[in-house]
Amino acid sequence: MQEAGEKRTTRLEAFSDGVFAIAITLLVLELRVPEEEPLLEGLLGIWPSLLSFTLSFVTILIMWANHHANLAHVRNVDGRLLFANGFLLLFITFVPFPTAVLGRHLAGEDARVAAMLYAGTFVAINVAWAAFWRAIVKGRSYLAPDLPDREVASVNGALAVGFVSYVVAVAVSWLSAMAGVGLCMALALFWTWQSIRHHGGGHDHGLATGPAEQG
Amino acid sequence: MQEAGEKRTTRLEAFSDGVFAIAITLLVLELRVPEEEPLLEGLLGIWPSLLSFTLSFVTILIMWANHHANLAHVRNVDGRLLFANGFLLLFITFVPFPTAVLGRHLAGEDARVAAMLYAGTFVAINVAWAAFWRAIVKGRSYLAPDLPDREVASVNGALAVGFVSYVVAVAVSWLSAMAGVGLCMALALFWTWQSIRHHGGGHDHGLATGPAEQG
Amino acid sequence: MQEAGEKRTTRLEAFSDGVFAIAITLLVLELRVPEEEPLLEGLLGIWPSLLSFTLSFVTILIMWANHHANLAHVRNVDGRLLFANGFLLLFITFVPFPTAVLGRHLAGEDARVAAMLYAGTFVAINVAWAAFWRAIVKGRSYLAPDLPDREVASVNGALAVGFVSYVVAVAVSWLSAMAGVGLCMALALFWTWQSIRHHGGGHDHGLATGPAEQG
Amino acid sequence: MQEAGEKRTTRLEAFSDGVFAIAITLLVLELRVPEEEPLLEGLLGIWPSLLSFTLSFVTILIMWANHHANLAHVRNVDGRLLFANGFLLLFITFVPFPTAVLGRHLAGEDARVAAMLYAGTFVAINVAWAAFWRAIVKGRSYLAPDLPDREVASVNGALAVGFVSYVVAVAVSWLSAMAGVGLCMALALFWTWQSIRHHGGGHDHGLATGPAEQG
Numbered sequence A, B, C, D: 001m002q003e004a005g006e007k008r009t010t011r012l013e014a015f016s017d018g019v020f021a022i023a024i025t026l027l028v029l030e031l032r033v034p035e036e037e038p039l040l041e042g043l044l045g046i047w048p049s050l051l052s053f054t055l056s057f058v059t060i061l062i063m064w065a066n067h068h069a070n071l072a073h074v075r076n077v078d079g080r081l082l083f084a085n086g087f088l089l090l091f092i093t094f095v096p097f098p099t100a101v102l103g104r105h106l107a108g109e110d111a112r113v114a115a116m117l118y119a120g121t122f123v124a125i126n127v128a129w130a131a132f133w134r135a136i137v138k139g140r141s142y143l144a145p146d147l148p149d150r151e152v153a154s155v156n157g158a159l160a161v162g163f164v165s166y167v168v169a170v171a172v173s174w175l176s177a178m179a180g181v182g183l184c185m186a187l188a189l190f191w192t193w194q195s196i197r198h199h200g201g202g203h204d205h206g207l208a209t210g211p212a213e214q215g
Helices: A002-030 A039-045 A047-071 A079-094 A096-105 A111-138 A149-175 A177-198 B002-030 B039-045 B047-071 B079-094 B096-105 B111-138 B149-175 B177-198 C002-030 C039-045 C047-071 C079-094 C096-105 C111-138 C149-175 C177-198 D002-030 D039-045 D047-071 D079-094 D096-105 D111-138 D149-175 D177-198
Strands: none
Touching: A002 A047, A002 A079, A002 A096, A002 B002, A002 D002, A002 D079, A002 D096, A039 D096, A039 D111, A047 A079, A047 A096, A047 A111, A047 A177, A047 D079, A079 A096, A079 A111, A079 B002, A079 B047, A079 B177, A096 A111, A096 B002, A096 B039, A111 A149, A111 A177, A111 B039, A149 A177, A177 D079, B002 B047, B002 B079, B002 B096, B002 C002, B047 B079, B047 B096, B047 B111, B047 B177, B079 B096, B079 B111, B079 C002, B079 C047, B079 C177, B096 B111, B096 C002, B096 C039, B111 B149, B111 B177, B111 C039, B149 B177, C002 C047, C002 C079, C002 C096, C002 D002, C047 C079, C047 C096, C047 C111, C047 C177, C079 C096, C079 C111, C079 D002, C079 D047, C079 D177, C096 C111, C096 D002, C096 D039, C111 C149, C111 C177, C111 D039, C149 C177, D002 D047, D002 D079, D002 D096, D047 D079, D047 D096, D047 D111, D047 D177, D079 D096, D079 D111, D096 D111, D111 D149, D111 D177, D149 D177
16 A cells, blocks of 8 residues: 555656656747847847746746655645646646746836736746645645654745745736846745755755745 | 566556656647737737636646556556557647647637537547557456456446547537537536545545546 | 666666657647638648648557567667667657648648658668667677577568668659558558557567567 | 665656757757748758757757766765756757757858857856766765766866867857858767767766767
8 A cells, every 4th residue: 555655656756747847848949039130139139038938947947846845745645636736737837838928028018917927827836836735734644754843834934935925026027027027036046045055965855945945 | 577567567657647748738838929919918818728728737637647547457568558558648649739729719700610629539538548448458367456347347437428528518519619618627627526535545546436537 | 787787778768768758749739720710621621730640640659669679678778779779769759840741741732742751751760770779689798688589580570671661652652642641551550450469468578570660 | 865865866867867858859849841832942941950950969869878977976966966957957958949040040141140059058058067067076975986086087078178169169150150060060970979989888887988978
C-alpha cells in the first residue's frame, strides 16, 4: 500500500515536472521574429517580449522548485490532491499567454491592462496554490512524519505574502505598467536570492520557506 | 521475464504521460494574443477560447488520471496493447485542434458545427478507449492478479456511459452550440467531483470507477 | 561500471522518448483552424492535413516502438552511439515539417513535390537508422549477451526493405502524389499489423523484427 | 540525507533533460511551410532555415551531452546550483529564437546582424555555463569523490576555448555572416568528432573533456 502510494506520488511529480518543463520552454515561441529590416531595430523593438520572457522563465523556475518542495512532504495521492494539483497546473500552463500579451502591449497604449493581466495571473496562481497546499495538509496522514507544524505555518505565511504582493502588483499596474512589472521582477529576484541564501546546505524540503513559495 | 514486462509497461506509461503532458500544455498556444486596442475588449472577446482551453485542460486531466488507473492493472505490453494505446493517444493529441476550432467559432455563425466537432472528438476517444481497454482485458494473463471482474464491468459501464453522454452532446450541439458545450462542461465537472469523492483514500486503482473513465 | 553504463543507456532512452513524444504531439500544431465560414466546408477542405497528421502519427509511433526494441540490446552508450542516435533524432524531429508541407500542398498543383519530400524524409531516416544500428552492432561488447546474429540479420534485412520501400515511394510520388502517399500509408498499416501479429507474447526485444524496423 | 540528495539531483537532471528535449524538438516549428508555388522553389528558398535548424539541433545535442557529463559529478543540489542551472536553461530555451532569426535573415540584407545574434547567444551560454560549473565546483563537498582536479581544469579550459571561439564567431559575423555561421558549424563538427573519438569506451564522465564542453 505504501509502495503504491509512493508510486502514485512519483507519477504526479513526473507529470507535473513535464508540464513545468514544457510551459517554461514554450515561452520562446511567443518571441516573434522581426521580419522587417533593419533587423537591429526590429530586435530592439521586441524588448518587452524579451523582458516578459525572462521574467516568466524565472518565475516558473521558482514555482517549479517550490512545487517540488511541497510534494516532498507527500507520501500518497488521492483524488482531491490530484485535482488540486491539476487546477494549479491549469494556471501555470496559462502563463505563456499573459506573457505574450505583456510582450505585445507593454510598449503600447494599453500597457496597464496587460500588466494587470500579468500580475493578476499570479494572484490566481496563489489562490490555486493555497488550495493545493490545503489538500496536502488536510491529508496529514499522508504526510511524511517529519513535517512540523512550523513548516506548515511557514508555507501558509509565504502564500499569504505572495498573494498580497501580487494584489499590490495588480494595483500598482493600474497606475503604471512599468512599475507593476518592475514589482513582479523585484519579487522574482528577491525569492531567487532568498532561496539561494537559505538553502546552501540543500535541506530535504528544498526551497519550501520564504515567499518564494508562491512564485 | 516479469521484470522485462514491467519495464515495458513503465516505458509505455512514461511515453503516454509525456504525450498527455505535452498535449495539455500545448492548449495555451491556441490562445491568440489580441493585437488590437483597446486590449481589454480584445481580451473579453476571446472568452470562447478561454472557455474551451479550460474545458479541454480539465478533460485531458481526467483522461490522464483514468489512463493511469487502467494501466495500473497491466504487467506486460504486447504489440496489440502498444498500438491500441497509440491509437488512443492519436485522438488525445488531436484535442488541441477541435479546442482551437471551438474557441474560434463558438461566438460565430457556425458555432454548432464547432461544438459538434468538439463533442464528436470525445465520442471517437471513447471508441478508441474501448479498444484500448479491450486490449488490456483480452490479455488477462498480463493483468495484476488483483483485477476483479467487478472492476472490468465497472470500467465497461463507465465507457458506455461516456460514449452515450458524448453522443448526446453531439446531438444537443446540433440544436444549440452553447447547450452542447455546457453539457461537456457538466460532464467534466461531474467526473471531477466523483473522482474526488470516491477516492479520498487513494485506492490502488486510482480513479478507475465512474464515467470519468471515458474522459 | 556496468551500473554507470545502464544509467547512461536509461538517460539516452529517456531523452529519445521525450523527443519522440514531443514530435508526435507537435504534429497537431500543423493543423490550421479554418477561419472562414461555412466552417464545415473549411474542415472538409483540410482533409490533406488530417490525412498527413494521421499518417505521420502512426509512422512515428512505429519508429518509437522500434527504437525501443533496438535500444533494448544496449548496455552502454559511447560517444559514437550518442551522436548516431542524435543524428537519427534530427530527422525524426524534422518529420512535422514534411507533414505540414504535404498537408498544405497535397490538394494543390505541386502535390508530387510535397509527396516526394515526405517519402524522401523516410529514406533519410532509414539511412540514419542504419548508421544508428551499425553503431549498436559495432560495439558488440556493449550488447546484452542474448543478442543472436539472427536478430542482427533480421534488423539489417528490415532496414533494407524499408529503404527500398521508401525509395519506391519517392519514385511513385513523382508519377502520382496520391499513389506515393497511399504507398506510405500501406507500409505503415502493414508494419502495424505485423507488429501486432508477431508480438502477441511480448518478447523482450519488443517489435524488433520485420520491416517495421525502419518506420 | 545522501539518498535525498541523489533524488534531488535526479529530478534536476530529469527537468533539465525535458527542457533540452523540448527545445531541440521545437526548432522544427520555426521552419515555415512555403505557401506559394512552385513548391520546389519555395523549399529551396528556405535553405537558411534548414541550415540553422540543423546547426542548432547538433549544438543543443552536444550541450545536452555535456550537461549530463557535468551533472554526473554532482551528488546533491542546493539553491545556488538549482538557479545556476536554471539560468543556463534560460539561455538554452532561448536558442530557437536566434535560430529562427538566422533562418529568416541569413539570405537577406541584415544577415550579419542575425549571425552576430546567433553566435552571441552562445557567448552568453558560455558565461551561464561557467557560472553553472562554478556552482558545482564551489560545492566540492557535494561532488563524487572521484572528481580529480585535472577534470575541473579540463572543463575550465574547454569553457575558456568555447567562450573565445564564439566571441571570434561574433567578430567574424560582423565581417561576413556566412563566415561566422561557417565557424559555428565547424565548431559543432569539431566537438562532435572529438566526443566520438575520445569516448569510444564510454567513460563515466561522459563527454566532459574537450571544447565540446561549451557547446
